[in-house]
Amino acid sequence: MDYRNLTAPCGKDCFNCPLYIGEENKENRENFLKRNNIPAERFMCKGCRDNHGYCPGLEILGIDGHCKMFACIQSKKVEFCFECDEFPCPRLQPLSDRAERVPHSLKIFNLCMIQKMGVEKWASEHSKRIFTEYYTRKLDSCM
Numbered sequence: 024m025d026y027r028n029l030t031a032p033c034g035k036d037c038f039n040c041p042l043y044i045g046e047e048n049k050e051n052r053e054n055f056l057k058r059n060n061i062p063a064e065r066f067m068c069k070g071c072r073d074n075h076g077y078c079p080g081l082e083i084l085g086i087d088g089h090c091k092m093f094a095c096i097q098s099k100k101v102e103f104c105f106e107c108d109e110f111p112c113p114r115l116q117p118l119s120d121r122a123e124r125v126p127h128s129l130k131i132f133n134l135c136m137i138q139k140m141g142v143e144k145w146a147s148e149h150s151k152r153i154f155t156e157y158y159t160r161k162l163d164s165c166m
Contacts, residue, residue, distance in 0.1 A: 024038060024045070024146075026038065026142055026143055026146035026147065027142050027143070028070065028072050028073065029043070029045075029070045029072070029146075030103075030133075030137070030142055030146060031070075031071035031072070031078075031090075031092075031093070032071070032072075032092060032093060032096040032101070032102065032103050032104055033090075033092045033093075033104055033114075033115065033130045033134070034103070034104065034105075034129070034130040034131070034132075034133030034134035034137060035071065035126075035129075035130060035133070036133065036146065036150045036154060037068070037070035037071050037072075038070070038146070038150075039150060039151060039154045040068065040080060041054075041055035041056075042055070042066050042068040042079050042080050042083075043068050043069075043070060044067055044068055044069060059083075061083065065079075066079040066082075066083065067079075068080070071090065071093060075093070076089060076090045076092075076093025076094060076097075077089055077090070078090050080125070084121060084124070084125065091114065092104065092114050092115075095107075095114065103134060103137060103138075103142075104130075104134055105134045105135070105137070105138045110134075111131055111134075115130055115131050115134075117131065126154060126157045126158075128157075129153060129154070129157055132153070133145070133150070133153065136149060136153075
């Protein structure tokens with residue numbers, strides 16, 4: 024799997040998203056679409072970079088699917104937000120809006136992990152656990 028290409032500039036792990044159409048994600052994707060009554064043909068996501076910054080997950084949430092962070096990194100000619108002189112910027116500020124459905128707050132943590140260990144090691148050894156723990160781990164386990 025091309026983890027570098029399937030990791031958004033903001034640190035979002037597209038390969039763990041239920042809208043990603045990769046073969047290894049097929050069952051998870053089908054279950055998610057069916058459970059949420061979402062037409063599969065309407066949301067064919069290949070990942071942020073291959074979609075040129077378009078994220079169908081944002082559209083499902085009623086947000087413009089054309090990511091402002093993607094446009095920003097393109098204008099600054101960096102691959103990941105942590106490579107920018109303005110990192111961390113207000114676009115990456117954690118928000119509680121829809122946090123129960125969208126792991127936006129993981130972006131800074133993911134970017135720091137990618138910066139520390141590289142995208143391949145983070146993606147193959149840590150990202151799935153981090154993504155899962157976002158929804159399952161209790162706050163008192165780390166406080």
